[in-house]
Amino acid sequence: MSRDASFDPALHRSRRQRILDALGDGLLLLPTAAESVRNGDVLHEYRPGSDFHFLTGFPEPEALLLAFRTGKARHHSVLFVRPRDVEREIWDGRRHGVVGARRRFGVDEAFAFGELWRELPRFLAAHRRVFHRLGVDPAFDRRLFDLFGAQARRDRRRAPPAHPVLEDPLPTIAAARLVKDAAEITSLRAAAEITVAGHRAAMAAARTGMHEFEVQAVLEAEFRRRGSPRNGYPSIVASGANACVLHYHDNDRRMRAGDLLLIDAGAEIHGSTADVTRTFPVSGRFTAAQAAVYRVVLRAQLAGIAACRVGAAWDAAHKACVRSLTRGLVELRVLRGGVGHLVRASRYKPWYMHGTSHWLGRDVHDVGAYQSEAGAPQRLRAGMVLTVEPGLYFARNDRRVPRALRGIGIRIEDDVLVARGKPQVLTASAPKTIAEIESACAGV
Ligand code: GLY
Numbered sequence: 001m002s003r004d005a006s007f008d009p010a011l012h013r014s015r016r017q018r019i020l021d022a023l024g025d026g027l028l029l030l031p032t033a034a035e036s037v038r039n040g041d042v043l044h045e046y047r048p049g050s051d052f053h054f055l056t057g058f059p060e061p062e063a064l065l066l067a068f069r070t071g072k073a074r075h076h077s078v079l080f081v082r083p084r085d086v087e088r089e090i091w092d093g094r095r096h097g098v099v100g101a102r103r104r105f106g107v108d109e110a111f112a113f114g115e116l117w118r119e120l121p122r123f124l125a126a127h128r129r130v131f132h133r134l135g136v137d138p139a140f141d142r143r144l145f146d147l148f149g150a151q152a153r154r155d156r157r158r159a160p161p162a163h164p165v166l167e168d169p170l171p172t173i174a175a176a177r178l179v180k181d182a183a184e185i186t187s188l189r190a191a192a193e194i195t196v197a198g199h200r201a202a203m204a205a206a207r208t209g210m211h212e213f214e215v216q217a218v219l220e221a222e223f224r225r226r227g228s229p230r231n232g233y234p235s236i237v238a239s240g241a242n243a244c245v246l247h248y249h250d251n252d253r254r255m256r257a258g259d260l261l262l263i264d265a266g267a268e269i270h271g272s273t274a275d276v277t278r279t280f281p282v283s284g285r286f287t288a289a290q291a292a293v294y295r296v297v298l299r300a301q302l303a304g305i306a307a308c309r310v311g312a313a314w315d316a317a318h319k320a321c322v323r324s325l326t327r328g329l330v331e332l333r334v335l336r337g338g339v340g341h342l343v344r345a346s347r348y349k350p351w352y353m354h355g356t357s358h359w360l361g362r363d364v365h366d367v368g369a370y371q372s373e374a375g376a377p378q379r380l381r382a383g384m385v386l387t388v389e390p391g392l393y394f395a396r397n398d399r400r401v402p403r404a405l406r407g408i409g410i411r412i413e414d415d416v417l418v419a420r421g422k423p424q425v426l427t428a429s430a431p432k433t434i435a436e437i438e439s440a441c442a443g444v
């Protein structure tokens with residue numbers, strides 16, 4: 001397992017500096033994610049907010065980062081956290097507490113979360129701009145505006161502005177997260193390696209007669225065994241025609257001989273996730289019709305990956321995949337006509353209805369703009385990571401396609417690091433050719 005970057009205070013300090021320099025002078029307020037109730041007194045598994053964790057590495061709920069620049073290459077950062085509490089820690093586990101937060105996470109000051117509203121006015125009074133995203137926690141927003149109002153009433157004789165201007169910091173943080181730093185690339189490589197191992201284990205374990213969730217258990221056990229504490233998103237384990245349901249989550253069908261099994265799953269580690277899809281035959285061998293469709297999707301995916309070059313538009317992979325898939329649909333006798341015309345008329349859409357790529361990082365659909373404010377597509381730069389995930393989905397009752405293809409759904413998804421020269425496929429060791437997949441299904 002690679003080094004856990006999430007506890008490196010110097011790394012997080014340098015990330016904070018980078019964001020504060022990009023935002024300019026002002027006070028950044030960044031709460032972590034809220035806990036959410038599953039039922040009664042049971043909470044959903046907790047995961048810190050991605051932006052908050054990116055800038056602090058702090059894992060506990062009920063926490064907030066306050067930070068501001070104090071000069072060139074310097075800043076002041078404050079964490080508000082849950083205080084130590086002997087009684088609560090018996091029930092919920094150990095907390096870092098105020099002292100631990102300051103010592104371990106490299107911030108300048110730390111306070112108990114309950115002191116936030118008492119401490120905030122003196123910080124607010126010293127800044128003309130406040131960076132805070134509205135709408136996530138309306139109760140927080142109301143209290144913040146109450147403080148603004150109090151400041152305005154108190155300073156009513158001062159030349160405007162009596163209270164700070166509010167700006168949204170999240171686009172600036174998203175732009176920074178779009179180009180991954182060295183520590184995030186290390187985490188993504190670790191996530192990719194673990195994810196590939198899980199997919200391999202699933203291929204070796206799947207058998208006719210098993211339920212989809214049994215294969216899911218094998219896959220996720222391998223993720224956990226290799227150090228991933230959770231998935232980056234709920235695993236899609238879709239056999240037969242279930243593969244045509246893009247966000248299938250029931251995972252409860254019993255698999256039959258001759259089925260394909262589509263697994264879209266990614267392990268999270270050190271805050272980053274992989275996102276991999278493989279489709280393989282439950283009985284170990286592709287039928288002729290399945291292999292024909294598989295080859296079409298694979299050829300498109302390779303064309304898409306080759307398009308992920310520095311300077312290319314972010315959707316160059318989509319365009320390459322669409323052209324290649326459309327050619328394949330003609331070869332499979334689903335469409336007739338010239339490929340150029342069929343692409344322009346979007347005739348592939350009934351069987352390829354989703355996009356080909358999204359940014360990948362801490363979030364499976366990671367933050368970062370896809371186009372400029374003027375509408376120009378984002379250009380790829382070294383250090384960006386995106387998926388390439390073409391597929392074809394022929395529903396069981398689709399009379400527009402040859403009978404032999406009905407009920408076949410195939411997607412192939414890899415994670416691509418844009419680099420100078422050729423794109424790097426972080427998930428390249430996952431079996432992908434028909435021969436590699438049939439070997440992996442045989443446990444070789
Ligand atoms: N696993 C979600 C996606 O591929 O976008």
Ligand code: MN
Nearest residue numbers: 275387389413
């Ligand atoms: Mn994806």
Ligand code: MN
Nearest residue numbers: 264275276413
């Ligand atoms: Mn996926």
